[in-house]
Every structure is written in structure tokens, then in C-alpha cells.
Amino acid sequence: MGDIAVETSGVSKRFRLYHERNQSLKAAFMRGRRAKFEEFWALQDIDLQIPAGKTFGLIGHNGSGKSTLLKCLAGILVPDRGSIGVHGRVSALLELGAGFHPELSGRDNVYLNGSILGMSRKQIDRQFDEIVDFAGLETFIDTPVKNYSSGMYVRLGFSVAINVDPEILMVDEVLAVGDESFQRKCMEKFADFRAQGRTVIIVSHALGTMRSMCDEVAWLDHGKLQGVGRPSDLVDEYVGASHEDRTQAPGDSTSSGGSRWGSQEITLDGAELLCDGRVTSQVSTGADVTFRLRWTAPEPVAEPVFGMAIYSLEGVHVTGPNSQDVGLSTGTVHGSGHVDVHVPTLMLTPGTYQVTAAVLDSTGTHAFDHRDRMFRFDVTAGHPRDRYGVVSLGGSWDVAVDRAPVT
Amino acid sequence: MDGLQNYTLFLLCALLPWNYFSGVVNGGMGALTGNANLIKKTAFPRQHLVLAASAALFVTFTIEMAVLLLALVVFGVNPLLWIVPTLVLMVLLAVFATGLGLVFAVANVYFRDSAHFVAIGLQVLFYATPVIYPITLVQDVSPDSLVARFHIDSLYFANPLVHYVEAFRDLLYEQAVPSLTTIAVVVGCAIASLWLGLAVFNRFSGRLAEEL
Numbered sequence: 001m002g003d004i005a006v007e008t009s010g011v012s013k014r015f016r017l018y019h020e021r022n023q024s025l026k027a028a029f030m031r032g033r034r035a036k037f038e039e040f041w042a043l044q045d046i047d048l049q050i051p052a053g054k055t056f057g058l059i060g061h062n063g064s065g066k067s068t069l070l071k072c073l074a075g076i077l078v079p080d081r082g083s084i085g086v087h088g089r090v091s092a093l094l095e096l097g098a099g100f101h102p103e104l105s106g107r108d109n110v111y112l113n114g115s116i117l118g119m120s121r122k123q124i125d126r127q128f129d130e131i132v133d134f135a136g137l138e139t140f141i142d143t144p145v146k147n148y149s150s151g152m153y154v155r156l157g158f159s160v161a162i163n164v165d166p167e168i169l170m171v172d173e174v175l176a177v178g179d180e181s182f183q184r185k186c187m188e189k190f191a192d193f194r195a196q197g198r199t200v201i202i203v204s205h206a207l208g209t210m211r212s213m214c215d216e217v218a219w220l221d222h223g224k225l226q227g228v229g230r231p232s233d234l235v236d237e238y239v240g241a242s243h244e245d246r247t248q249a250p251g252d253s254t255s256s257g258g259s260r261w262g263s264q265e266i267t268l269d270g271a272e273l274l275c276d277g278r279v280t281s282q283v284s285t286g287a288d289v290t291f292r293l294r295w296t297a298p299e300p301v302a303e304p305v306f307g308m309a310i311y312s313l314e315g316v317h318v319t320g321p322n323s324q325d326v327g328l329s330t331g332t333v334h335g336s337g338h339v340d341v342h343v344p345t346l347m348l349t350p351g352t353y354q355v356t357a358a359v360l361d362s363t364g365t366h367a368f369d370h371r372d373r374m375f376r377f378d379v380t381a382g383h384p385r386d387r388y389g390v391v392s393l394g395g396s397w398d399v400a401v402d403r404a405p406v407t
Numbered sequence: 408m409d410g411l412q413n414y415t416l417f418l419l420c421a422l423l424p425w426n427y428f429s430g431v432v433n434g435g436m437g438a439l440t441g442n443a444n445l446i447k448k449t450a451f452p453r454q455h456l457v458l459a460a461s462a463a464l465f466v467t468f469t470i471e472m473a474v475l476l477l478a479l480v481v482f483g484v485n486p487l488l489w490i491v492p493t494l495v496l497m498v499l500l501a502v503f504a505t506g507l508g509l510v511f512a513v514a515n516v517y518f519r520d521s522a523h524f525v526a527i528g529l530q531v532l533f534y535a536t537p538v539i540y541p542i543t544l545v546q547d548v549s550p551d552s553l554v555a556r557f558h559i560d561s562l563y564f565a566n567p568l569v570h571y572v573e574a575f576r577d578l579l580y581e582q583a584v585p586s587l588t589t590i591a592v593v594v595g596c597a598i599a600s601l602w603l604g605l606a607v608f609n610r611f612s613g614r615l616a617e618e619l
């Protein structure tokens with residue numbers, strides 16, 4: 001095997017978007033045509049070199065062509081243009097399960113799938129216990145797979161796919177349906193694969209995992225390759241771009257963020273981050289900051305509850321303070337004004353965060369105005385200097401020797 | 408042996424090959440649509456699905472033919488000499504049927520109601536093939552004019568299955584070598600059908616995963 005496991009050059013795939021599709025001779029004859037369709041390029045000029053022995057990720061929005069590309073690489077779809085070179089034995093697990101026959105039992109499907117992936121009966125016999133064991137489906141192995149839960153389906157498919165000794169493993173977003181323990185098992189398996197010098201190509205929307213797992217990622221956007229590079233850079237860029245559609249420039253107090261709902265007795269007109277008295281979108285860990293929410297109340301409203309939430313880009317809900325929990329009485333508000341949340345030391349690790357804000361009625365259950373992902377801000381390295389996770393605990397370190405070596 | 412001497416054997420000599428043929432055509436039709444999940448999720452040569460259906464039926468066919476052979480022995484015929492030619496003929500029929508199976512497999516993906524039309528077609532074909540009646544029945548019909556006679560004959564004999572069935576009957580029932588024309592037609596049709604089947608299949612197999 002050379003240095004490149006999979007390479008594509010100028011790969012394009014065209015699909016038909018049917019407006020009318022006569023799938024029966026009768027209809028085709030009556031309507032006088034088989035189909036009316038538009039052509040649509042799901043992939044355009046994809047040039048990729050996937051190095052052998054690396055874990056390679058594909059990211060992109062829904063419908064960007066990730067699965068289509070993977071299917072082309074796996075040989076299930078034939079590209080309309082361009083060429084694909086695959087060097088090594090491929091085992092692919094595509095969206096929502098392997099190619100199982102619903103009426104057959106799990107056992108038969110293992111044999112069916114194994115032989116499609118190029119194993120002999122003897123090899124499957126030898127691997128069978130391992131496959132079932134990894135999937136954890138001993139009791140259900142003779143049940144038809146149509147009666148499997150989606151997680152069980154994926155477990156078995158994944159288990160077959162990794163146990164056929166592939167040189168290149170392609171996995172499309174299936175792990176999401178597995179439970180916690182299975183996902184962990186899979187992660188370990190991916191790590192093993194990497195240690196053994198096998199190539200893994202993975203599609204996922206779990207960006208945190210992609211960031212930590214992949215050696216390299218490619219970003220697809222509307223069927224075009226947007227970039228290939230280090231996961232940390234590209235994932236950030238991708239997330240940034242996908243939020244730009246939804247939020248305006250970070251820190252802009254008039255930005256119209258993500259979704260918004262509420263009965264509008266009070267509205268949140270803007271939110272901003274202040275540091276040293278200035279509106280900013282970039283602060284450092286440990287900075288003294290203030291979050292300001294601007295409100296307007298055309299009619300007097302008694303005891304509204306203001307709240308905000310900070311999310312990491314991966315969607316981790318970092319914190320969600322509100323005026324009710326801290327015991328603040330807001331009185332009756334009328335006109336317009338602002339609410340400040342003062343944070344003396346911002347204990348967030350470097351990264352990009354998003355702020356959601358809401359104003360609720362006095363019971364905290366009815367939303368006057370809820371604005372998702374109103375703005376983003378970046379945290380750069382500061383003090384304390386922590387890199388991992390989303391919060392810094394600001395702990396101090398001390399090393400002590402409890403017992404000196406006996407000399 | 409005359410057709411009416413032992414009608415059961417006479418019938419079976421043609422019915423078993425016919426059943427196999429219609430089985431392969433029907434099985435081929437379902438081979439792709441019935442395995443849509445497999446085609447959409449895994450990569451393998453798609454024609455294997457049709458070939459597998461055909462091969463499975465061939466096993467049954469072989470067993471049935473072995474039983475028929477036994478029955479022929481019981482009825483005092485010695486068909487041992489004809490075993491090898493019969494096997495060759497069975498393979499030729501398999502090739503012929505599989506070629507058509509490949510075509511219909513693809514047709515059924517594009518037009519899901521092809522199965523109905525093929526079912527009707529097979530029924531017509533069944534009566535247009537000398538399975539339940541001896542071919543002499545057709546040959547003995549003598550319409551008034553020579554021209555009409557010519558038309559009926561050429562239409563009737565344009566059906567390749569007539570020749571396959573006749574070849575089986577020649578070998579097993581009449582214990583005779585089929586005529587050269589029959590042999591030529593049987594071999595030619597097998598090759599032509601396989602060629603057509605593979606051509607159609609290769610033309611469309613790349614898009615199967617999208618069309619299903």
C-alpha cells in the first residue's frame with residue numbers, strides 16, 4: 001500500500017430531481033413519458049488525497065454531499081465525471097445501517113454481509129463469535145433483523161464492518177444511534193485501527209469528536225470541496241461559516257440571531273459583551289466582562305425574569321444564569337432599558353461561544369421573548385491558562401513529596 | 408414413443424425446463440427490487456443477484472431432472488446415453504433464461520409494473536410453446552393457402568422456447584439427436600440472450616443505487 005489510500009480527481013456526481021416520475025409502464029404510457037426531471041450536481045470536482053493510515057473526516061451541512069462522496073468512494077454510486085482510486089480493501093458502513101436483508105436473521109445477515117465484503121465462509125465462521133460479541137447481540141442473533149432496534153441494527157452492521165479486516169473503513173454518521181457504551185467501544189476500535197495503520201474515513205456532525213479523532217478533515221459545502229486541513233482549524237472555520245448564516249457579525253447588538261419566539265410584551269432588542277467599558281467580541285480568559293441585554297417594554301410588565309445562556313460551538317450548555325435564581329426582583333418595567341450581568345472573572349477556556357438570551361414572565365415559564373444564539377464571542381488565552389474543556393476552574397497547583405526515598 | 412403413450416413423461420420432459428425458465432425470469436425480476444437495501448448500502452457486482460437467483464433455481468431444476476430420469480428408467484427407457492447432452496442443454500437453457508432475467512431485472516427497476524406484463528407474456532408463451540401438446544399438432548395444421556401456412560409457422564417457430572423444449576423432448580422422450588436447426592437455434596439464442604442481458608445490465612447497473 002502506498003502513501004495514499006484513496007484519491008479522487010475531479011469527481012462529480014449528478015442526481016435527478018424528479019418532478020414527475022412514472023415508475024410504472026402504465027403511467028409512462030398514459031402520460032407519454034417516463035419522467036420529468038432536473039439535473040442537480042451533488043458533487044462537483046472533488047479532488048482529494050486521503051493518506052493511508054490516517055483518520056480522515058468529512059464535515060459539511062445537511063445535503064452537502066458527504067454521504068454521496070462516501071458512496072462514490074465505496075463504489076456504490078458511480079460518479080458521472082472524474083476518477084477514483086482506492087488502494088486497499090474497503091469496508092463501508094453507510095447511513096443507518098448496513099445492507100441487511102430485513103427478513104433474514106442476524107446470523108444469516110452476518111454471513112451475507114461478510115461474503116459481500118469479501119470473506120469466505122470459513123473466515124466468517126472464525127470471526128462470528130467476535131462479531132456477535134462486539135455487537136452484544138447474543139440473544140437476538142437468530143431474530144430477523146427487521147425486528148431489531150435501530151441501535152441494534154447499527155451495532156451489528158458496525159461489528160461486521162470492522163471485523164472483516166478492512167484496510168480502509170468508511171463510516172457514515174451511524175454511531176450517533178448507538179448508546180453511550182457502544183459509542184465508547186467504537187471510539188476505542190477507531191483508535192486501534194489508527195494504531196494498526198489502517199485508514200478510517202468518517203462522516204459526522206459530532207464536531208467535538210471529529211476534532212479530537214481526525215488527523216485531517218475535508219469540508220464540503222453544496223457539493224464543493226471547501227477545504228482540507230487540520231481538524232481544529234477547519235472545524236472552527238466550518239462552524240463559523242454555518243453561524244454566519246444565522247448571526248450577523250459577532251458582538252453586533254442589533255443582530256438577528258437564530259430562532260426567536262415569545263409573546264413580545266417585552267422584547268430583547270440586542271445583547272452585547274462589554275469589556276473595559278467597550279463593546280467587544282473578543283476577550284481573554286479571566287477578563288472582567290459584562291453581558292448587556294437591551295429590552296423594550298411598550299406596556300408595563302411586572303417582575304419579568306431575565307436569563308441568558310452560554311453555549312460552546314459544539315453545543316455544550318456551559319452556563320445559564322437568570323435573574324430569578326439569583327433572587328433579583330426586577331420590579332415593574334416599562335419603556336426601555338438594559339440588564340447587565342457582570343462577570344468579574346470569565347472562566348471560559350479559549351474558543352468561540354454563543355449567547356442565548358430570554359425574558360420570561362414572573363413564573364419563569366412563559367417566554368416574552370426568547371432569542372437563540374444572539375451573538376458569538378471569542379475567548380483567547382489569558383489567565384488562568386487552561387486549554388481543555390470549556391471552563392477553567394482556576395485552581396492552583398502544588399507538588400509535595402510525602403515520603404522521601406529511603407537511601 | 409408417441410406423445411400419448413405416456414403423457415406424464417411426455418409432459419414432464421417439457422414442463423420441467425419450462426418451469427425453470429419462467430422461474431428464472433420471475434426470479435430475475437425480483438432480484439434487484441427485492442434487494443434494494445443491499446444495493447443501496449453495499450458494493451458488489453449487481454449481476455450476482457440475478458445469477459444467484461438463477462443458480463439456486465438451477466439446483467432445483469437439476470434435482471427435478473434427476474427424478475425424471477429415474478422415472479424414465481422405471482418406464483423402461485434407457486436415457487443414460489443422453490445424460491451428458493441433456494446437461495449441456497440444461498446449461499444452454501440456463502444461459503438463455505439468465506440473459507433474459509438480467510434484462511427484466513433492470514426493466515423492473517425502471518417500471519415496477521413490468522412483473523404484471525411479464526406474467527401475462529409468460530402465460531401466452533406457455534401456450535405458444537409445445538409443453539402440454541405435441542409440436543406435431545401445430546405442424547399438422549394446414550390452412551388453405553401456402554402463404555398463411557408460412558406465416559403461422561414462422562411466427563410459431565420464432566419463439567426460441569419451442570426449440571429448447573423440442574430439444575429436451577428429443578433427447579429424453581424420443582431418445583433422438585435434435586435436428587441441426589434446433590441445435591443451432593438453441594446455441595445461438597443462448598449466446599444472444601446472454602450478450603443482450605449483459606449489455607443491458609452493464610448499461611444500467613451504475614445507476615441502480617439511485618433508481619431503486
Ligand SMILES: Nc1ncnc2c1ncn2[C@@H]1O[C@H](COP(=O)(O)OP(=O)(O)OP(=O)(O)O)[C@@H](O)[C@H]1O
Pocket residue numbers: 015016017042060061062063064065066067068069173616617618
Ligand atoms: N439517490 C438520490 N437521488 C437524488 N438526489 C439525491 C440522492 N441521494 C442524495 N441526493 C441529493 O444529494 C445531495 C447530497 O446528499 P447527501 O446524502 O450526500 O448529503 P449529506 O452531506 O450526507 O447530508 P447529511 O448531513 O444530511 O447526511 C442532497 O441534496 C440529496 O438530496
Ligand SMILES: [Mg+2]
Pocket residue numbers: 066067068095172173
Ligand atoms: Mg449523509
